[in-house]
Amino acid sequence: AFEVKDEGINEAINEGIIKCDAIAIKVSDESDDFTIDFLGLDNSNRLPRYTYYQRDV
Secondary structure, eight states: OEEOSOHHHHHHHHTTSEEEOSOOEEOOTTOOEEEEOEEETTSOOBOOOEEEEEOOO
């Protein structure tokens, strides 16, 4: 599971306003963090990159 510190982004994803349309990229071998790019629903407006923190659920 992944989480973002920006709750607004979480809400937007849950409500379908933003979709994650990118592969998670591992930042380093020493870290379990990932960066994920978000695209708007029209696939044109690229939103800021967010760092996701992998955590067990």
